[in-house]
Amino acid sequence: MSFVQTVIKCRAAISWKANQAFSIEEIEVAPPQSGEVRVKIIATGICLTDASASRGKILDVKFPIILGHEAAGIVESVGEGVKSVKPGDHVITLFLPQCKKCEVCKREDANTCMEFFHGSQARGVMDDGKSRFKCKGKEIFQFMGTSTFTEYSVLKEINVAKINPKAPLEKVCLLGCGVPTGYGGSTKTAKVREGSTAAVWGLGTIGLACILGCKNAGASKIIGIDKNPMKEQIAKEFGCTDFINAGDVSKSIEEYLNKKYGMIDYTFECVGTIPTMKQAFKTAALGYGVCVLVGVSPQDEEINLSPIDFLLGRKLTGELFGSYKSVDDVPKLVEEYMEGTIPLEKFITHNLSFDEINEGFELLHNGICVRCVLNYK
Incomplete structure (x- = not known):
């Protein structure tokens, strides 16, 4: 497999400072390195965790940052050593990774992968200590290993789950978190x-x-x-x-x-x-x-x-994350949706375009929205 080493320019919603509105900017997204995947985001949900992070209330985030963590998309390219997905695969982004190597991942009765707590994603960067995002020459930090408020994102292989390509991405994106x-x-x-x-x-x-x-x-x-x-x-x-x-x-x-x-x-x-x-x-x-x-x-x-x-x-x-092992169990949840057991469409009260992200957060704060999905198409 040949590895794409081109930089992609696209739009992203950046939080430059805490308690500020999102700013739609053109950014540069670096190619995926070893063990990484670059994903074209198709749809992302707006979660209260994103709102709390933007206010500095829950997670120790570093600004400027690209938030978002509940999304679905299509693999655009992969870095060296990636085996579980390939370009064209449909995936759901996972804020909770599954490395399958740590002591927690090896247990059948636990799911809190140590990469979530002690890996690079807790520091807003990738394993080499760098972010894959830049805007106006400035490095932009990543969020929870996902950063989905952007048209393209770079994640570790352990932060994506390959799913049934027949599943509607604008619905199953909700299986990334809430x-x-x-x-x-x-x-x-x-x-x-x-x-x-x-x-x-x-x-x-x-x-x-x-x-x-x-x-x-x-x-x-x-x-x-x-x-x-x-x-x-x-x-x-x-x-x-x-x-x-x-x-x-x-x-x-x-x-x-x-x-x-x-x-x-x-x-x-x-x-x-x-x-x-x-x-x-x-x-x-x-x-x-x-x-x-x-x-x-x-x-x-x-x-x-x-x-x-x-x-x-x-x-x-x-x-x-519901005690689920993310990489293994999310594809199964997608199948439960396809079978009608989990009616995801009932959770979605609002569909907006990516440009309307600030309006989406207003709906969330006003208490009239269950889940708002931003569509990038």
């Missing part, structure tokens, strides 16, 4: 049982996917909790049987839920705040209840819980 995180939280992490009761805090993309997973697992009662009353209708479309407007509950939400529903088998926190994490944990049934933390909180915050709750049998756990 949907697997919520869906796997209920089906794979908690392993929700048929006939059980579940409660879900936060009805955004992740929470709705969590509800869908509970429904597909056969849960008999699924309680959705949110402060936005507009979420009730869409939550019920995904399988929510009961909706609670948290703003209407005068007493503690734990007391209210336990009095109204009794023992709740599974609770899922999909908001990312310490108060809702405590609520979800204390609502899980004594003796056997399982609470799964799914939402991402600011990294400097801590949660205080009483040891007696653990001694009395409540279980607390968390997950990243």
Whole structure:
């Protein structure tokens, strides 16, 4: 195979500084080096993680940067040594890599590849210490190993999953982050049982996917909790049987839920705040209840819980990317979509062009959008 060594000029949405609007600029994208893949991005979702990163609230990002991590595209070229994909292959970008070499990847029951924490992607560069993006002669940092707010991006081979070429890229791009995180939280992490009761805090993309997973697992009662009353209708479309407007509950939400529903088998926190994490944990049934933390909180915050709750049998756990092994499992999730098990189109409330990225983030912040997909075609 011959290796393309040409620089591509294309458009990208750059965050020059924290808390600033995205700026559409012409950039230079370097060719992929050994073990790397250059991908033509076809569609990308807008995720709250991107919004939080642009504000400097969650991840220790370096500016200027190209954000974005939930995308699907077509391999344009590959670097030396790449074996799993070739030019023309359809792929989904993966913020959580799967190197298949570290101690975590070798375990069947774990998915948090050490490359995610200790690899170069945590520093916003590739393995040689350099970014593959430049704009106006200035190096632009990369984001979570993906950087999908650009027409072309360079990723490591371990950050892409080859998928069925018949799958619509503008739909399956959602399998790069939010949907697997919520869906796997209920089906794979908690392993929700048929006939059980579940409660879900936060009805955004992740929470709705969590509800869908509970429904597909056969849960008999699924309680959705949110402060936005507009979420009730869409939550019920995904399988929510009961909706609670948290703003209407005068007493503690734990007391209210336990009095109204009794023992709740599974609770899922999909908001990312310490108060809702405590609520979800204390609502899980004594003796056997399982609470799964799914939402991402600011990294400097801590949660205080009483040891007696653990001694009395409540279980607390968390997950990243739905406990899925990204490279291996995302193609399987694509097939579940193709079979109709995961209706991705129901999550997409807005479709915009790449040029409308700032409008997309406004929709997200206004709470009227579940998932907005930017199309590059």
